[in-house]
Amino acid sequence: MIALDFFYVLVGLLFAATAVMNLRDRSNPRRFTTAAFWGLYALVYLAGERLPPLVAGVLMVAMALLAGCQLVRPGKPRAVPEEARRASAARLGHRLLVPALAIPVVTMIGSTLLKDVRIGAEPLLDPKNLTLVSMGCGAIAALALACGITRTTPLQGVREARRLIDAMGWAVVLPHMLAVLGLLFAEAGVGKAVAAVTTSAIPMDSRLVACAAFCGAMALFTVVMGNGFAAFPVIAGGIGIPVLVGVYHANPAVMAAIGMFSAYCGTLMTPMAANFNVVPVALLDLPDKNAVIKAQLPTALPLLGVNILLLYFLM
Amino acid sequence: MHNAINLWPLLGIAVVVAGFLLRAHPVLVTMAACAVTGLAASFPVTHILESLGTAFLKTRNLPLILLLPVAAIGLLERAGLKEHAQASIARIQSATTGRLLTVYLFVRELAAAFGLTSVGGHPNMVRPLIAPMAEAAAEARVSSLPDALRQRIRAMSAATDNVGLFFGEDVFVAFGAIVLMQTILRAEGLEVDPLHMALWGIPTALSAFVIHAWNLRRLDRRIFREAGMRT
Numbered sequence: 001m002i003a004l005d006f007f008y009v010l011v012g013l014l015f016a017a018t019a020v021m022n023l024r025d026r027s028n029p030r031r032f033t034t035a036a037f038w039g040l041y042a043l044v045y046l047a048g049e050r051l052p053p054l055v056a057g058v059l060m061v062a063m064a065l066l067a068g069c070q071l072v073r074p075g076k077p078r079a080v081p082e083e084a085r086r087a088s089a090a091r092l093g094h095r096l097l098v099p100a101l102a103i104p105v106v107t108m109i110g111s112t113l114l115k116d117v118r119i120g121a122e123p124l125l126d127p128k129n130l131t132l133v134s135m136g137c138g139a140i141a142a143l144a145l146a147c148g149i150t151r152t153t154p155l156q157g158v159r160e161a162r163r164l165i166d167a168m169g170w171a172v173v174l175p176h177m178l179a180v181l182g183l184l185f186a187e188a189g190v191g192k193a194v195a196a197v198t199t200s201a202i203p204m205d206s207r208l209v210a211c212a213a214f215c216g217a218m219a220l221f222t223v224v225m226g227n228g229f230a231a232f233p234v235i236a237g238g239i240g241i242p243v244l245v246g247v248y249h250a251n252p253a254v255m256a257a258i259g260m261f262s263a264y265c266g267t268l269m270t271p272m273a274a275n276f277n278v279v280p281v282a283l284l285d286l287p288d289k290n291a292v293i294k295a296q297l298p299t300a301l302p303l304l305g306v307n308i309l310l311l312y313f314l315m
Numbered sequence: 316m317h318n319a320i321n322l323w324p325l326l327g328i329a330v331v332v333a334g335f336l337l338r339a340h341p342v343l344v345t346m347a348a349c350a351v352t353g354l355a356a357s358f359p360v361t362h363i364l365e366s367l368g369t370a371f372l373k374t375r376n377l378p379l380i381l382l383l384p385v386a387a388i389g390l391l392e393r394a395g396l397k398e399h400a401q402a403s404i405a406r407i408q409s410a411t412t413g414r415l416l417t418v419y420l421f422v423r424e425l426a427a428a429f430g431l432t433s434v435g436g437h438p439n440m441v442r443p444l445i446a447p448m449a450e451a452a453a454e455a456r457v458s459s460l461p462d463a464l465r466q467r468i469r470a471m472s473a474a475t476d477n478v479g480l481f482f483g484e485d486v487f488v489a490f491g492a493i494v495l496m497q498t499i500l501r502a503e504g505l506e507v508d509p510l511h512m513a514l515w516g517i518p519t520a521l522s523a524f525v526i527h528a529w530n531l532r533r534l535d536r537r538i539f540r541e542a543g544m545r546t
Contacts, residue, residue: 053364061364257516260485
């Protein structure tokens with residue numbers, strides 16, 4: 001069976017390579033601390049559950065301190081000049097698109113057609129992590145195709161991977177650490193406290209106010225948590241079910257669907273959703289850290305208003 | 316219910332809000348919030364570290380989506396994928412930044428609604444293809460694109476990917492969010508058909524498309540104004 005563990009090891013090796021290449025890169029002013037940061041992250045992926053929880057916790061704090069004190073910097077890998085890239089683009093043409101499109105195509109095939117394929121009693125792809133495992137196979141297929149088309153070795157692929165990982169820098173671990181914070185919030189009972197405060201602070205005696213409070217609280221709590229999945233149970237349990245369904249007899253399906261979409265409006269507005277709003281800033285080389293959020297506000301805010309009205313009329 | 320709920324862990328949220336308002340380093344803000352939340356819930360320090368460690372290992376599947384494609388995409392970038400995408404779009408006369416991104420929004424949202432969420436993505440589609448094409452379409456009209464406008468176009472490319480993904484995927488019945496909602500409502504004693512939840516998501520999904528397409532039209536008008544000023 002192709003399981004997720006295989007890809008954990010692969011990503012661990014990629015981080016280890018990033019660490020070693022940075023260590024040997026004298027153009028990087030912070031090469032030792034940068035190498036330490038990626039080395040620790042490699043350990044998380046390579047050792048995985050074999051690490052005792054306490055050690056993993058200390059490791060995470062160490063990584064956060066390295067990143068937070070600006071000690072993680074990109075090196076200056078040798079780049080191919082633009083004219084050479086243009087010439088190569090003209091020579092290879094549309095063939096360049098084949099590996100890029102192989103990733104989604106293989107992912108789709110894996111998660112639909114190969115879903116139930118078994119070798120003996122074992123499923124071919126880990127059914128619990130079907131999409132991720134399929135995507136991993138797609139990435140490997142794409143790398144093989146890219147090597148074939150551009151006539152390079154997988155080692156060059158590792159060098160290019162290091163260039164991209166370097167460019168993203170600490171933005172790679174931010175979504176990961178925010179997910180940890182979300183789990184800690186849940187353990188400490190932050191959700192229950194928020195529900196208690198909102199329900200006691202807002203008068204729910206008008207139907208429209210109740211709708212607005214529900215959608216607004218979903219969005220606001222998502223802004224804080226960075227994740228609609230964390231907000232939904234809290235606000236649906238605190239306002240949606242007792243007030244909208246209990247008092248105003250809303251259709252629970254409408255309440256749930258529009259509630260979740262209101263949470264997504266919050267996701268568009270928060271740096272806490274780092275995967276969507278902070279990582280692209282690093283990937284697209286934007287100087288303003290909030291550029292993507294600013295571009296999304298004119299969509300997110302009117303849509304939140306539309307959601308309140310839809311809920312009011314449809315429930 | 317006055318004393319039943321401990322309100323102190325809310326301090327963790329206060330730390331997050333204060334940290335972002337003060338523009339502190341996001342990683343440090345997250346760590347500070349972890350520490351404050353754990354202490355406010357009166358967990359011992361070793362317990363906090365163990366909780367962090369367990370959670371850190373458990374959630375290490377999250378960055379995979381970002382990391383798996385980097386080797387292949389990096390190689391293609393080196394071989395001129397961005398330059399090829401730009402040259403191709405510059406040849407299409409009717410292509411404007413707004414129209415291009417609207418088509419991408421449509422494809423992304425529709426694909427996500429059918430459960431094909433891996434069709435787009437920031438490392439494998441937006442960085443190497445969509446953002447360079449959106450820029451090239453604008454450059455075909457404005458010879459020297461001002462930096463502010465170029466950055467706006469890149470940010471809008473990323474935003475378009477997010478909007479398409481978020482408001483498409485929730486219309487797909489087997490998506491995690493629908494399963495999560497069903498589980499939570501069931502725990503509260505409400506039995507809801509997943510198909511109904513997916514269907515009631517459609518009005519919002521359509522509104523999201525219309526509103527974002529309108530914003531993309533506004534971006535086009537800004538590019539045209541810039542072109543008019545320059546020529």
